[in-house]
Amino acid sequence: MAKTLIIAEKPSVAQDLARALGKIPKKGDHFENDEYVIASAVGHVVELEMPEDIDKKKYGFWRLETLPIIPEKFGLKPIADSKDRYNQLKKLLNRKDVDAVINACDAGREGELIFQNLYQLAKSKLPVKRAWMQTMTTEGIKEAFRNLRDGEQMAGLADAARSRSESDWLIGINGTRAITKRMFGSRGGNVASVGRVQTPTLAIVFNRELEIRNFKPRDYWRVTAKFEIEKGTYEGVYQRPNFKKDANEEHDRIDRVWEKEKAEAALAACQGQPRAAVSEEKKSSSQASPRLYDLTTLQREANGRFGLSAKRTLQIAQALYERHKVITYPRTDSRALPEDYVATCKETLGKLGGDLGKHGRTVLEKGWVRPNKRIFNNAQISDHFAIIPTGTEPTHLDEMESKVYDMIARRFVAAFFPAAEFDITTRISRVAKAHDFKTEGKVLTAPGWLAVYGKTTVDDSADAKALPALTSADNAQARTISAELHSETTKPPPRYTEASLLSAMERAGKLVDDEEMAEAMKERGLGTPATRADTIDGLINQKYLERQQRELVPTTKAESLLQFLSAVHADALTKPDMTGEWEFKLRQMEHGKFARRDFMSEIVEVTKRMVDRTKNFEEDESNSRVTDIISPTDGQPMVETLRGYKSQDGILMIYKVMSGRKIEEAEVRELIEKNEIGPLDGFVSAKTGNRFPSKVKIVEDEKNPGRKKAELDFGNKVDLHTLDPFWTDPKTGAELCEAPTSYVLRERDGDGWKETFKV
Structure with missing residues (x-):
């Protein structure tokens, strides 16, 4: 009886598929019954050939003259660490009793590439179907297999996947x-x-x-004043009159005074506790709930709230999706749901437990789940919809998994709640008929979606500012009881x-x-x-x-x-x-x-x-500079180029970056004067990434006789002639020797030895 091969992206997914499709038993490295053979990759098992795979003699060493490398056709090869898995999958693709294959790799561009590269290198001709799974629950898997897509439908995604991979190869x-x-x-x-x-x-x-x-900081001044009315005190901030933002000053604000004299004039007007004429405007404001999460928004907020790296957040989300099956597919760029998902959302809300279950029941009882383009919008969905909970009860989550799951589930519930409503009061206190001080009050009147985050009608948020109310006894006036001048400086933009x-x-x-x-x-x-x-x-x-x-x-x-x-x-x-x-x-x-x-x-x-x-780039005056550092080789000023400092006679070159550390101009000057400098901290090992200190010396350039260079000096220069070899390459005669602090590979060089490798 003919069977269908199913290829998943990783072993854990293959196990889930076997369980969902009828408790298919394991047979060696795969699962198999009379209908299906289920196997898995381990992520990518096939990769593009590297230049040295194409032509080792031509491309094995990096040479400018062999560039650009533009393959007529990109070749594929098994990834070395995954070769056994590739061979296993190739064998299954070629089994005589297998007459079709289902691609059940991750539903996205990379998942498509994993399958397509494997399928191509194995030279399979089997007809292909695609399982497009949005959730890893048993029902989600069954739904995907009830609605398999034809392989031809995935041609565009496969083209994009290959093009992404090949373009990265060409440019990289x-x-x-x-x-x-x-x-x-x-x-x-x-x-x-x-x-x-x-x-x-x-x-x-x-x-x-x-x-x-x-960035050039600029001084400015702010003036604040405290006012008193019948019901209490409040603070106002001075506003520049007839303000119009200066297009040439990005830091210009209505409450920033650039001339100290004008700020002092506003301050002086507040002396002697003068009366201020008070006017105010009240309006209602609403704040809609945040939209559902896509992956990038989830990563950003998890970084801001918990300090999680983007990669760690993705790992946690992937575990919540694959292992715990409590959220939908996380690698999405959509923040909307399908328009036919209204019933599914009602079902999911009814399954939520704990604190969120209470809010979920409120949504259902109030009938708040209804067609709404802000939530249900097919036009804003490509391959995947927003990240939401599946309704599966979360158990055995670790601390960070629980926090990220709560972010997703709470955002999902909050999305259906009405907007939060506020009363906003803007009060202007005018001193001496010319100096306006602004005060804003904001009070939460109806929590709406904020209730899901623990807010009540009594506003306990950090930005809550309840102003003391004006009464008829105040006669639209306040007493200025104090004022203060604040000297401040503009700040540069923050680092990312x-x-x-x-x-x-x-x-x-x-x-x-x-x-x-x-x-x-x-x-x-x-x-x-x-x-x-x-x-x-x-x-x-x-x-x-x-x-x-x-x-x-x-x-x-x-x-x-x-x-x-x-x-x-x-x-x-x-x-x-x-x-x-x-x-x-x-x-x-x-x-x-x-x-x-x-x-x-x-x-x-x-x-x-x-x-x-x-x-063809040539350094010229536009990207070089004559310094005042005198070269010892020709007595002329050295020239700073993009790469380093060189003498005008071309004999000496000191590179700006050595082992990941920038050599500063002052250090170059000292190096020229003393012929050595250090030890300097901050050099970085290319092999381990660890930082280390080293001296820097000017030495003869052995590869270019007659020239000099700067190099790191660890103080342990090895005399290759004195070392005893413990291994000899039978083909080349090269010898591997143990030095006091390293292993050295040496080769014959005339009558002596030269070092070809050290670790």
Whole structure:
């Protein structure tokens, strides 16, 4: 009897499928009965071939002359660590009793790529169906298998997945090799990694750092006054008369006085406890509940509330979805639900327990679940809808899983509650007929959705300001009882946190507050909800960014890279909006609205242009500077270039970045004067990422006779002739020796030895 092979993305999902589809028994590494064979990948088991796989002799060493590398057709290979799993899946795909295959990998671009690469490399011809699972509950799995999609329906998603992978390869491989060779030459261990998404993301953070560095603080003054009426006292803030915001001063506010004399005049008017004429305006205001979570919003809020990294939040959400089955698919960019989900939401609300169960019952009793475009909107859903609870009771959650689940479930319940309502009072107290002081009061009158978060009609929020009421006895006047002058200074923009960087990535570097505008810009964001956490994590692991408390700070390595990219006009790597346009085209491709051929042609042209500019770049006066540091080789001032400080005779070069540490100009000056400096702290091991101290010395450049260079000196220079080998390579004669603090591989060099590797 013919069977259908089901391929899941990971073993835990295969186990869930086997349980949901009829308690299918395990047979070796897979599950099998008379109808199904269920097996799993372990994430990606197949990857694109690297340049050295294509032609080891030509591409094994990084050379500018071999760039750009543009494969006519991208080859695939099993990932080394997953080769056994690949062979197992290939064997199952080729079984004679298997006549169809169901792709049950994650319902998204990466899940599609995992399956498509495996299917292609295994050269399978089996007809394909797609299981598109929104939840991992038993009913959710059965629903997906009752509504299998044809393989042809997934062609657009498969094209987008391959195009994303191949475009990252083209820009990443070519950009990294070209820029590394131009920035570092043959200095081993130094890699300038670049990427289609990671580099514009880095540029966003670095540009903010430049804004902070270049920020010029400006003094201003604020005047506050305390007033007394029959029912009590209140404080007001001075407002500049006839205020019109200065377009050239982004920090201009109505309560900021730039001239001290004017602030002092307002202060003087308040002396002697004068009477102030009081007028006020009252209005009602409402605040709608926040929209349901997509992944990026969840990551941002979890970072702000609990300090969780974007990657950690995704891991927790994935566990809540896969292992605990208490939320829907988390890797989504939608904040809406399908329009036919009204009944499902009612059912889910009825299943919630505890404190949320009480609020859920209120929603059902009041009939608040009804068609509403803010919640139920097919136009705002692509492949997945917003993250909501499934109704499955959460048990055995750890502390952070409980907190993230509560965020999701509480937001879901609150979405159906009415708006919170406030009374807002704006009071103006005018002193000496010319100086206005503004006071605002805000009182919660109906909690609405805030009740789900513990708020009552007695406003206990931090921003609650209940003003003492004016009465007829006051005769619309108050007594000025004190005033104070505050001297303040404008502040630079804050550094990015993971929360604010996720927002910037979602909108391609454009930070906006308006919800509707933000929704419209999502399609042109950097990366996808599923990949942004890994992008930030990758920048940290590659030492481009550092976490300082919750702030993300670019390193000297990042600064050197972006300065070089700017000099060679590599716009494709530094402009977030260009990468955002590519992401938009990939999304269009998913829906058959943009051709894969056109997208890849554009990427190839951008790659060629980037490599050409990098290879042909020549440093000139526009990106160099003559210093007052006198070179010992020719007695002339040294020239600062993008990469370092060089003598005009070309004999001496001191690179700006050595082992991940920037060498400051003052340190270069001392190094030239003394021929050595240090030990200096802050060097970073390329292998371990650990920081270490080292001296820096000027030495002869052994690879370029007649030239000099600066290099790290650990004070333990090894005499290769004195070492005893404990292993010899039978093919090359190279010998592995143990030195006092390292292992050294040495090779014959004429009558002596040369070091080829040390660890």
